[in-house]
Amino acid sequence: MPGVRRRARGPEEEGSMAAGAECADGDCPRQHVFLIPEYLKDASKKMKNGLMFIKLVNPCSGEGAIYLFNMCLKQLFEIKVFKEKHHSWFINESVQSGGLLHFATPMDPLFLLLHYLIKAGKEGKYQPLDQVVMDEVFPNCILLLKLPELEKLLRHVTEEKEIDNKKYYKYSKEKTLKWLEKKVSQTVAALKANHVNVGVRVQSAAFFSSDQISSDKEEDFIRYAHGLISDYIPKELSDDLSKYLKLPETSAPMPNPPSKRLKMSDEPVEAKEDYTKFNTKDLKTEKKNCKMTAAQKALAKVDKTGMKSIDAFFGVKNKKKFEKI
Amino acid sequence: MESGDESAMEKQRVHVRPATLHDSSPATLHLLPCEVLANRFAPVGRFFTPAIRQGADGLHVSFRGRSLRGEEVSVPPGLTGYVMVTEKREGLIGKQDFRGSENNGEEAQEPLERGFDQFIGATGSFSCFTVWGLETVPGPEAKVWGALTWPTLAAAVCGPPAVHSRGDSCCRFTHRCPRTENQRASS
Known part of the structure; x- marks a missing residue:
């Protein structure tokens, strides 16, 4: 059976309830514990939308990773997960397995752009940025092009040429x-x-x-x-x-x-x-x-497998997880 | 869950409901040194919280017959803690942006919110939480302390150039609570 039955929760209720309050006597939706820069809270007063979690490339592995993107402040945040075996949360009147703690910290978008520039650089040509930052797997990468002062940033890692007011870049x-x-x-x-x-x-x-x-x-x-x-x-x-x-x-x-x-x-x-x-x-x-005390030793023997990655957060992959529970 | 295929997931955006970031009520969090393989209601306030005792050497509690020792951990300065929950699909009805239905990669006109996107909101916020260890206080060697230093380091390692950085979330390193500092000094 895919997933645990969860209680539907209208958007009108959101924010007004403490976490866990909605699962009076049953299963709760998965609760994610995040540490996020304080100023996003202030910025959120002004913005209607524009703060979102998106999947982009991890410039080291080339695989997907979750980032937080702020359209209003035009900032990119990396998400890292602290995870230790055998941990869980009590969140108000609920229990949340895994004990994961997510950190959102500002990240230089140039690391991600570099991934694309290096790829494009193999052709050895000068190219406009919107041709370089293209990704079929992670189409949200086009949001990177909306970040401010890209031209300034790109100077650190590219040679550039300007023809007819259009900039062309080559990885250096x-x-x-x-x-x-x-x-x-x-x-x-x-x-x-x-x-x-x-x-x-x-x-x-x-x-x-x-x-x-x-x-x-x-x-x-x-x-x-x-x-x-x-x-x-x-x-x-x-x-x-x-x-x-x-x-x-x-x-x-x-x-x-x-x-x-x-x-x-x-x-x-x-x-x-x-x-x-x-x-x-x-x-x-x-x-x-x-x-270790005796009790700690006894528990140390029990070795359960770790938790899912932050991917679980995007819903699809946590199917299995919930099946197990 | 709802969206079946992997590729949709790569495209998807999970929009944070901005209002929830400042409307969310304070949440009480305990990081337990054990696995509880459930995500559900638990009568924490009835059985766990009332059993917490403040001793001279930190917090004590008994959980399922085991003795736990705890300490308060402050969220690093410049950061706020949130408990976030993804909204059920049904919750989106009426909020869907139908302009997004013709999503063919035209970024200039493409709205930020598309029909297949998800939403997430904060259900609680916190500025400190309690870390529990089995029979001993987690103490300065606890891994979670190390993790909490990451934001400071991240600013230097992968942060945006200093001139562009906003806020001061990553410039300080003083979030350890006094008790832990003392423990460290005495050890």
Whole structure:
């Protein structure tokens, strides 16, 4: 049977009721827990519509991902999902499985445009933007063309030509790498400002001379930042950026490359894991074991599969989920 | 659910009802350290909330015979928490924008809302929630803390250029509640 029977709810009721109130003694529609920039609330007073969730390409994987798009502010927001096994929400007088927490954070649309520019760049021609940003799979990508100051943004990653007042663009790898380098140093600064522990090497560096410590550390920060940014660019460009940043190739891969950890949709944000010294599996279990109480241990044995991705949010895919319940 | 095929999903837009963002009533949220495989009514206010005790070392509650320990978590500054629910298709009748029926990719004239789009609205808002751990306070090592630092970092990693960014949602890093800071300092 597809889906659980849900209570219909007229639009006139919306907003006036607390979550969960409508499911007096039965199943509730799925409730999504979101953290969204505060200013969208103020903006929403003025707008009749224009705030929407859309599916666009994930510039790293090429697969679909959900974004929040604001037509009024002309802004793009990335959606990341925090998901930890064995968690659920109590929301007012209801229970919501999964315990997912969605984050909407502003995102530079250039990462998405870059995906299309690189594709089009393979032809080596100058092309108008509306011919570049076309996607049969994710037709909503045309909304990106409505974002402000695209011309200014595009200068970071393209060569441009103007013929008869019309702009034509061509992907430039050199410019893109320069732009990404700026992003890396911006990220390094943020990592430092937030005292993010960037890896095991930081600790081991303590055994070396002081000079070594500072230089080692810097490289770790850059590598970490590179990993984070690699989540927003294709693999090939990520490799090029690594060379451009003169990051030495590691003989043994880092225990947890950040790029592997901060994945869209199926993976939780798991930022903490990355940033602490407990980011290797061994350390984690070790820590768990010595801290766990009997009840925790007993529960640790029960290993249920994780929750669905944010795709479930778009309705279609959560069919199966509801069947199981 | 209603729309059967995958391709419709890629095209679809899920419009947020803007009014719900400022009309939604405060919601009380608890993040539980266990799976409850149900999405339904639960008498939280009758059995769970009244059992919460404020101890010197944080919150205590008993849930299904297990002892839980909790702490309050504030939503990072610049962000607001919302509980959102997708509207049932039936709810759309009368709201459908029929201009959208001839949707043939002509973006210049295409309305934002099309007949096959969905709507979502906030049913509750929150500025803090309670995180529960089994027998121990989740504490500063809890993964959710890490996740809450993401908005700060995201601004640098993938945020729009600084001159264009609006609001100040991503420039601060002071959302940890005092209790957790203390725990961190003492550990």
